[in-house]
Structure formats: C-alpha cells, structure tokens
Amino acid sequence: MAEDLWSQRRTTLADVAKAAGVSRALVSIVMRDAPGASAASRERILAVAKELDYRPDVRARSLASLKAHVIGVLFGRAGRFHFELIDGLYSAAEERGWNLALSALTNSRDEKQALESLQDFRLDALVMLGPPVPDPLLAGHVPTVVVGWHVDHPDVDIVRTSDEHGLTLAVDHLVSLGHRRIAHLEGGSGLVSQSRRRAYSSAMRARGLADQIRVVPCGGEDQLDGQRAARALLQEDAESPTAIVAFNDDIAAAAMSVLAQEGIDVPGDVSVIGFDDSELAMLPGVDLTSVQQVPRELARLAVERAVARSDGAEVADREIVLEPELTVRRSTGPVRER
Structure with missing residues (x-):
C-alpha cells in the first residue's frame, strides 16, 4: 500500500491548467x-485542483522563494x-498554506537533540508545546512561540x-458546594x-483556606503518575x-479510578x-468537571503569531492569555456531612 502511494505521479500545475x-x-x-484571477476562474481552478487531488510541491516552492513556509513543532x-x-x-497551518515539521521529546531525547532533528528543514518559525523551559535554545535565532507557559525572554x-483564572474557578466551584479540605x-x-x-495555593488563600492547602507531589502528568x-x-x-483539583484530566481520571477501587x-x-x-x-x-482549554484556538493563535513573526510583523503584546471556563459535570457535588 505504501509503495503504491509513493509510486503515484504527483499532480502538477500543468495538469490542473490542462483540465481547467x-x-x-x-x-x-x-x-x-x-491577485490577477477573476472570481469565476479562481472557483473553477480550485474545484479542478481538488478533483485532481493537487498538492503544492513544498520543496519547489521553497527553492523559488526565500521562505520554506515550514513551522517546526517540539x-x-x-x-x-x-x-x-x-x-x-x-489545521491552522494548512489553512495558511504552511507545513509542519514535528520533533518529539522523550526520556532520552532532550530539547537540543529534538531541535537537531529539525536542522534539515528550512524552518521559518518554531512552536513549542514542550519542553516547558524558561529560556528556549532558539530564542532570538528563529521566531519562537511557546504554548502553555510563560517565558521572560523578550x-x-x-x-x-x-492557570490563575482556571484554578480560581475550580476552587471557587468547590467552595460553593461546601468543600474546605481541597487537595491538589x-x-x-x-x-x-x-x-x-x-494558582491553587493563591485561590485557597483568597477563600480563607490557607490552613487547608495540601499539595500532593506527582512524578509527571500521565495517568500512571496520577494513580x-x-x-x-x-x-x-x-x-x-x-475534594481534589488535579493538574490535568489524565491525573484526575486516574485519581477517580483509584478512589473507585478503594470504595x-x-x-x-x-x-x-x-x-x-x-x-x-x-x-x-x-464525566469529569474540568477547566476548559480550547486547543484549536490555542493552536490557531500560535500559528498566526509564528507566521506574523516570520513576516517581520510587530505586535502590541508578545503574550496572549485566554481566560478559561469551568465545564461542570457529574464528578463534583455538595460536600457530604460526616
């Protein structure tokens, strides 16, 4: 199957032009x-291109311009x-006609090694989903956008x-249900x-629950760590x-499983x-109550900012912070009198 896929001849601009x-x-x-094409011509050509499954030749476009239109993702x-x-x-990159080059971090592969695997690509920008470091290695060399944490590097x-607003929503919801002994x-x-x-500790203090602050160390952020x-x-x-407020849904779900096992x-x-x-x-x-993040919106904003920086655009604020909402489901309820 893979051999057949790679052996298929790529549809070219000339093929689309002939068919249209x-x-x-x-x-x-x-x-x-x-600019330069009428609306009718544009519509007809795009329809033919879709019918022929035309895909731009990224390598040719890179050679013909100063940009590769590639965003690296760690x-x-x-x-x-x-x-x-x-x-x-x-999805966000495809909408803009850009491509992604992904590189993963593992237990034996750090930021430097993950970046080295991207060195064969002509990266125009870098989006980091990890590692959450305070000083990314390519900062100042390649337009860099981090998703999920704050970095001081200008x-x-x-x-x-x-996180501040999200944990405040979580703690306030539990307090409104009568909870005081809330662990994190x-x-x-x-x-x-x-x-x-x-953010959890701050929210607890704001509710007069400083003496109830209880943080349970966790070795990581997956379900095994949560258990x-x-x-x-x-x-x-x-x-x-x-009540328990977990770092993420995986840890929360794992905690629910352990609680169920213990009756x-x-x-x-x-x-x-x-x-x-x-x-x-x-x-x-x-059916977990959870602080809502919107990954597609975070991704869209990250790609938008990466492309803008690649184009040399100036922006008013280098940090975009989305305010979350709390989605209430069946995993939370009033405190039970004991």
Missing part, C-alpha cells in the same frame, strides 16, 4: 492566492490534550490559558505544574480531603476536578 482549460500561470496565481510526552493541540496546529511569544494533585516539577500549584499520587494521598496520615464514591465522598476539558473528560464513564 487555462494557462499554467493563471493556476499558479490562484494557488498562491495572488512536543513532549503527549497526553490527550497535546494530541488535540497538534491536530489544531496542522524574543519569545507566548500563547497560554490563564500536581503534575511534576515543570513550569506549567509550578504555575498551577501557585501513584492518588494512592499517596490516601495513605497520608491526615484527614481525608473532600470511595465520586462525587458522594470526594469531588474531583481536572484541567483541559479534553475528550477524556467527556467520556460517559468519566
């Missing part, structure tokens, strides 16, 4: 979205939310959801985890919490809130 009954130059104008241990972000990046653009399952030691931990953290919470020699009812005994409002949170068996 126009010149190759006119097809080129339409494909570049340049991503780490991709949970559900990161996969949704990557899907959004592909040459780095930021697109993120407000963190997501490791990274910058995003640190930000959400600070370990939940078991550690249950084994602590302290009064059990009536602890959610939300009857313990309410649980996640962060991301990913597809996992919407599953009938999970």
Whole structure:
C-alpha cells in the first residue's frame, strides 16, 4: 500500500491548467492566492485542483522563494490534550498554506537533540508545546512561540490559558458546594505544574483556606503518575480531603479510578476536578468537571503569531492569555456531612 502511494505521479500545475482549460500561470496565481484571477476562474481552478487531488510541491516552492513556509513543532510526552493541540496546529497551518515539521521529546531525547532533528528543514518559525523551559535554545535565532507557559525572554511569544483564572474557578466551584479540605494533585516539577500549584495555593488563600492547602507531589502528568499520587494521598496520615483539583484530566481520571477501587464514591465522598476539558473528560464513564482549554484556538493563535513573526510583523503584546471556563459535570457535588 505504501509503495503504491509513493509510486503515484504527483499532480502538477500543468495538469490542473490542462483540465481547467487555462494557462499554467493563471493556476499558479490562484494557488498562491495572488491577485490577477477573476472570481469565476479562481472557483473553477480550485474545484479542478481538488478533483485532481493537487498538492503544492513544498520543496519547489521553497527553492523559488526565500521562505520554506515550514513551522517546526517540539512536543513532549503527549497526553490527550497535546494530541488535540497538534491536530489544531496542522489545521491552522494548512489553512495558511504552511507545513509542519514535528520533533518529539522523550526520556532520552532532550530539547537540543529534538531541535537537531529539525536542522534539515528550512524552518521559518518554531512552536513549542514542550519542553516547558524558561529560556528556549532558539530564542532570538528563529521566531519562537511557546504554548502553555510563560517565558521572560523578550524574543519569545507566548500563547497560554490563564492557570490563575482556571484554578480560581475550580476552587471557587468547590467552595460553593461546601468543600474546605481541597487537595491538589500536581503534575511534576515543570513550569506549567509550578504555575498551577501557585494558582491553587493563591485561590485557597483568597477563600480563607490557607490552613487547608495540601499539595500532593506527582512524578509527571500521565495517568500512571496520577494513580501513584492518588494512592499517596490516601495513605497520608491526615484527614481525608473532600475534594481534589488535579493538574490535568489524565491525573484526575486516574485519581477517580483509584478512589473507585478503594470504595470511595465520586462525587458522594470526594469531588474531583481536572484541567483541559479534553475528550477524556467527556467520556460517559468519566464525566469529569474540568477547566476548559480550547486547543484549536490555542493552536490557531500560535500559528498566526509564528507566521506574523516570520513576516517581520510587530505586535502590541508578545503574550496572549485566554481566560478559561469551568465545564461542570457529574464528578463534583455538595460536600457530604460526616
């Protein structure tokens, strides 16, 4: 199957021009979205191109211009939310006629090694979904946009959801249901985890619950880490919490699973809130209350900013912060009197 796919001859501009009954130059104008073609011609040519499954030759376009129209993407241990972000990046880039070159971070592959694998591409910009570092290696060399955390470097653009507002929504919702003993399952030691931990503590203090602040260390941000953290919470020699706010949906869902195994009812005994409002949170068996992020909007803004910086555009503010909402489902309820 793969051999057949690669052996197929690529549809060319000349093929589209012949089928549409126009010149190759006119097809080129339409494909570049340049002025010079009538609305009727543009519509006919695009229809023929779609019918013939025409795709621009990225290599040829790169050689013919000073730009490759390629955005590099670095991503780490991709949970559900990161996969949704990557899907959004592909869609946003395709809408602009750009391409993505992806490179993954693993336990044995750091930022430097992941960037080295992109060195054969003529990158016009870089979007980082990870690693969440304070000083990206290519900052100041390639237009760089980070998604999800704050960076002080003046040459780095930021697109993120407000952790401060998100955790405030979560804590306020639980307090409104009568909860006071609210624990936080963190997501490791990274910058995003640190930000959400600070936001949780700040929200608890704002509600007069400083003496109830309880952060449970977590080695990472996937479901296995969540299971370990939940078991550690249950084994602590302290009064059990009536509510949990987790770093993300994966950790929250894992905690719910551990609670169920221990015969602890959610939300009857313990309410649980996640962060991301990913597809996992919407599953009938999970039905998780979660702080909503909008991955496609984050992705669109990241691509928009990367392209703008690549074009040398000046922007008013290098940081774009989206205010989240709380999606309330069945994993949270009133505190049970004991």
